[in-house]
Amino acid sequence: MNLLMFLIPIALFLGCLGLAAFIWSLRNGQYDDLDGAAERILDDDD
Amino acid sequence: MTCCSASSVPSSVALKNRLDHERMLAASHTMPDGSLQTDFIVPAMHCIGCIRTIERGLAKLPDVTNARANLSTKRVTVQWQPRADQHMNFLQNLADLGFEASLFDLEDVSNSARQTGRQLLICLAVAGFAAANVMLLSVSIWSGADAETTRLFQLISGLIAVPACLFAGRPFFASALGALRKKRLNMDVPISLAVLMALGMSIHESLVGHHETYFDASVTLLFFLLIGRYLDHMMRERAHSAILQLSRLVPSGAVRLSADGAQSYVSLNDLSVGDEIMVAAGERVPVDASVVDGFSDLDRSLVTGESASVAAAPGLEIEAGVLNLSGPLTLRVTRSADKSFVAEVMSMMEAAEHSKSGYVRIADRAARIYAPVVHILAALSFAGWMIATGGDWHTSIYVSIAVLIITCPCALGLAVPIAQVVAANRLYRSGVMVKDGAALEKLAEVDTAVFDKTGTLTLGTPHISGVEGGGDTDHALASLLAGLSSHPAAKAVAGLHENRSGLLLSDVIEHAGFGLEAVWKAKRIRLGRRDWVAEISASHNPVTDHGSSEVCFAVAGGDLVSFRLSDTMRADAISTVSALRAAGLDLEILSGDADAPVQDVATALGISRARCALKPADKVARIEELQHAGHRVLYAGDGLNDAPALSAAHVSIAPASGSDVGRASSDLVFTGKGLGSIMIALSVARRTGRTVRQNFALAISYNCIAIPFAVLGYVTPLIAAIAMSASSIVVVANSLRLNLVSRNEMLSGPAAMAPAQTSMEPEPQTHTRQEVMK
Numbered sequence: 092m093n094l095l096m097f098l099i100p101i102a103l104f105l106g107c108l109g110l111a112a113f114i115w116s117l118r119n120g121q122y123d124d125l126d127g128a129a130e131r132i133l134d135d136d137d
Numbered sequence: 138m139t140c141c142s143a144s145s146v147p148s149s150v151a152l153k154n155r156l157d158h159e160r161m162l163a164a165s166h167t168m169p170d171g172s173l174q175t176d177f178i179v180p181a182m183h184c185i186g187c188i189r190t191i192e193r194g195l196a197k198l199p200d201v202t203n204a205r206a207n208l209s210t211k212r213v214t215v216q217w218q219p220r221a222d223q224h225m226n227f228l229q230n231l232a233d234l235g236f237e238a239s240l241f242d243l244e245d246v247s248n249s250a251r252q253t254g255r256q257l258l259i260c261l262a263v264a265g266f267a268a269a270n271v272m273l274l275s276v277s278i279w280s281g282a283d284a285e286t287t288r289l290f291q292l293i294s295g296l297i298a299v300p301a302c303l304f305a306g307r308p309f310f311a312s313a314l315g316a317l318r319k320k321r322l323n324m325d326v327p328i329s330l331a332v333l334m335a336l337g338m339s340i341h342e343s344l345v346g347h348h349e350t351y352f353d354a355s356v357t358l359l360f361f362l363l364i365g366r367y368l369d370h371m372m373r374e375r376a377h378s379a380i381l382q383l384s385r386l387v388p389s390g391a392v393r394l395s396a397d398g399a400q401s402y403v404s405l406n407d408l409s410v411g412d413e414i415m416v417a418a419g420e421r422v423p424v425d426a427s428v429v430d431g432f433s434d435l436d437r438s439l440v441t442g443e444s445a446s447v448a449a450a451p452g453l454e455i456e457a458g459v460l461n462l463s464g465p466l467t468l469r470v471t472r473s474a475d476k477s478f479v480a481e482v483m484s485m486m487e488a489a490e491h492s493k494s495g496y497v498r499i500a501d502r503a504a505r506i507y508a509p510v511v512h513i514l515a516a517l518s519f520a521g522w523m524i525a526t527g528g529d530w531h532t533s534i535y536v537s538i539a540v541l542i543i544t545c546p547c548a549l550g551l552a553v554p555i556a557q558v559v560a561a562n563r564l565y566r567s568g569v570m571v572k573d574g575a576a577l578e579k580l581a582e583v584d585t586a587v588f589d590k591t592g593t594l595t596l597g598t599p600h601i602s603g604v605e606g607g608g609d610t611d612h613a614l615a616s617l618l619a620g621l622s623s624h625p626a627a628k629a630v631a632g633l634h635e636n637r638s639g640l641l642l643s644d645v646i647e648h649a650g651f652g653l654e655a656v657w658k659a660k661r662i663r664l665g666r667r668d669w670v671a672e673i674s675a676s677h678n679p680v681t682d683h684g685s686s687e688v689c690f691a692v693a694g695g696d697l698v699s700f701r702l703s704d705t706m707r708a709d710a711i712s713t714v715s716a717l718r719a720a721g722l723d724l725e726i727l728s729g730d731a732d733a734p735v736q737d738v739a740t741a742l743g744i745s746r747a748r749c750a751l752k753p754a755d756k757v758a759r760i761e762e763l764q765h766a767g768h769r770v771l772y773a774g775d776g777l778n779d780a781p782a783l784s785a786a787h788v789s790i791a792p793a794s795g796s797d798v799g800r801a802s803s804d805l806v807f808t809g810k811g812l813g814s815i816m817i818a819l820s821v822a823r824r825t826g827r828t829v830r831q832n833f834a835l836a837i838s839y840n841c842i843a844i845p846f847a848v849l850g851y852v853t854p855l856i857a858a859i860a861m862s863a864s865s866i867v868v869v870a871n872s873l874r875l876n877l878v879s880r881n882e883m884l885s886g887p888a889a890m891a892p893a894q895t896s897m898e899p900e901p902q903t904h905t906r907q908e909v910m911k
Contacts, residue, residue, distance in 0.1 A: 095286070099293060103270060110266045114259055122258075127208030130185040 158224040176241040194234040257367045260305040264360040267301030275353040291343040298352035324504040331545030361865045369554040372561045376570040405474040412470045425477045426468035432650025433464035439776045442591045442729025444704040445686035464649020489785035500553040515540045518848045543847040548864040552832030556872040560825040568808040576804035579788035581826035589774030590728035595704035607698030615690040661693040713812040714742045756782035839864040
């Protein structure tokens with residue numbers, strides 16, 4: 092039981108972290124140009 | 138010798154630059170730091186090389202602070218500092234880099250769509266996060282945690298699920314509220330009700346210390362539904378942006394000649410009746426006008442549907458949108474831009490749109506039946522349990538809410554969008570863009586297909602259908618001479634004869650509006666209009682009217698050769714038409730072209746009902762006549778003159794090569810040269826219709842099994858969660874089968890299939906096929 096008191100908050104915190112990271116990347120426009128991102132990685136000079 | 142042209146060309150370039158600059162300013166958005174942001178559509182961009190060329194080429198320009206290319210939407214965004222003394226013309230810069238571009242100023246429209254997409258994606262992420270965590274907690278409850286742990290886990294589940302559902306459920310709540318305000322029922326009403334009820338009851342249950350909570354069921358349900366909703370949005374967004382990429386530069390200005398002969402570039406709104414304007418070869422006529430000076434040929438196929446090019450000479454009236462083929466023309470404006478032919482067509486389109494009765498999507502038709510049934514069932518089980526238990530409020534409410542939750546149309550909500558998204562994706566890969574799901578539903582119902590001829594059944598480019606007179610040398614000379622011109626008729630003649638060795642031409646001159654003239658072995662030769670060519674030929678044949686256009690050729694003193702032109706039929710028109718007939722459709726041609734070419738095509742295709750020389754209003758009238766007789770009409774057309782008919786028909790399809798207006802007003806757009814896309818679209822639409830009905834059957838049979846258990850009070854949250862997820866997955870899996878259909882099956886498939894029946898509200902007269910006219 093004591094273990095759960097730590098584990099559950101940790102699990103939820105990590106989940107929230109993932110959610111926040113996703114929402115940040117979405118707002119940041121990371122998904123606006125998926126085709127372009129796939130091509131841009133081939134550009135050596137960037 | 139170039140004094141005149143040298144001075145006029147740069148000035149017109151400068152004028153064009155100024156106009157482009159002003160148009161760019163109008164389409165730009167001011168950023169917080171005072172710089173401007175302008176968006177361009179660059180359809181030809183397709184790899185990292187293009188991105189690099191564009192971004193570096195634009196970034197090098199003075200005043201440009203940032204240039205960013207987006208490969209998914211084929212758009213380039215430029216941020217720049219405007220300066221009063223300098224005209225920027227990024228369109229020209231992009232053209233210099235080798236990319237044809239057009240201004241994109243519908244930013245507001247696409248922005249709101251992008252906002253919705255983002256909102257849905259965030260809702261989806263929140264629901265997914267909540268569903269995963271709540272489900273983990275629920276699994277430990279189900280696997281037999283002790284009472285204390287269960288209580289704690291329920292509390293945590295509630296703390297996650299309640300805010301998550303209230304946040305992620307907003308798209309459904311908003312849509313349900315909207316429907317209720319209009320006193321209608323849609324699928325979102327029972328969905329919202331079930332989610333909110335489940336939450337409310339679960340909060341109550343966990344507060345009083347019971348074990349039965351539905352937190353897990355409500356979040357997973359929202360998660361599944363949001364997936365469907367998001368995919369649906371993606372589908373429409375992609376079709377929308379693909380169609381935008383096709384739009385070309387519309388002439389929004391014209392070169393006006395003032396009384397002293399000076400040229401100035403003015404916008405269309407500044408043109409008034411009586412002004413004189415110049416239209417160069419290869420440009421479209423911007424307003425309705427009459428010819429004052431100059432000779433040329435006009436391509437009216439997109440405007441009136443006429444396949445033969447028309448000779449332009451002083452006095453001829455020209456509609457806006459007509460393409461000037463061969464020589465510069467001076468025109469006098471006869472009607473201002475807002476009263477021009479285009480504006481007339483637009484208002485006709487609006488009228489047609491209005492008269493079309495509102496189509497009710499299949500999901501909403503299902504909801505109209507489903508929602509009342511479910512709510513009555515819940516009420517009945519409440520009443521039944523009240524009587525059976527002698528007035529036990531708590532149990533009765535509990536059971537009736539359980540009924541509502543278990544019947545929540547999760548699978549029903551997914552049944553339609555998932556199938557349509559899979560189908561639209563399948564069609565997208567075959568070069569057909571679907572504007573929205575309703576288009577597929579309506580396409581599955583059609584029983585009559587009506588075609589425009591020019592540009593739809595045919596490609597709109599002429600080919601040689603017959604040659605009269607002349608020997609081998611004449612034909613070779615004609616095709617050699619024709620190869621020097623870019624006129625569409627000349628291009629057709631040029632492809633006629635391959636063996637031209639040993640022929641030498643000199644002094645080639647193109648006479649705009651007449652034809653080509655050259656010297657061969659010290660003799661003049663001419664290729665072009667009959668009367669003009671006959672001037673040098675020996676025999677002056679009487680003018681024969683073939684009902685189709687022709688190009689003539691003669692060597693001075695020699696025989697007159699006549700090349701008869703007719704429109705090239707699309708490669709697979711015949712096979713498509715017979716496949717459509719085999720699929721049970723009545724076929725008809727409505728064309729703006731003359732009688733003879735229409736009859737030729739109709740005979741070649743074996744279509745008995747063909748009408749010719751129709752004005753846009755006549756086409757609309759005929760389609761409405763058919764629809765009043767109970768037919769569901771598919772209209773395929775491309776031109777400006779088809780636009781009102783495209784809006785009036787039950788469902789419409791346009792080729793990507795057609796006019797902007799035609800594409801904008803149709804439900805589906807196909808790329809590629811073949812008509813086979815129509816067959817593919819129809820067959821996929823019918824398959825989708827079948828899949829949707831199978832999905833309904835699956836979802837409803839699940840309900841039929843689950844409801845008795847719920848009414849009798851046997852449903853536990855565990856059963857609810859498993860049953861609901863399982864039925865959703867079954868529906869999704871069934872829809873994915875649409876991906877397995879092969880191209881060949883689609884081209885011939887529906888021959889074996891009956892036209893789709895609308896199962897929700899049978900309308901018998903729709904499917905009785907009446908012969909309306911011969």
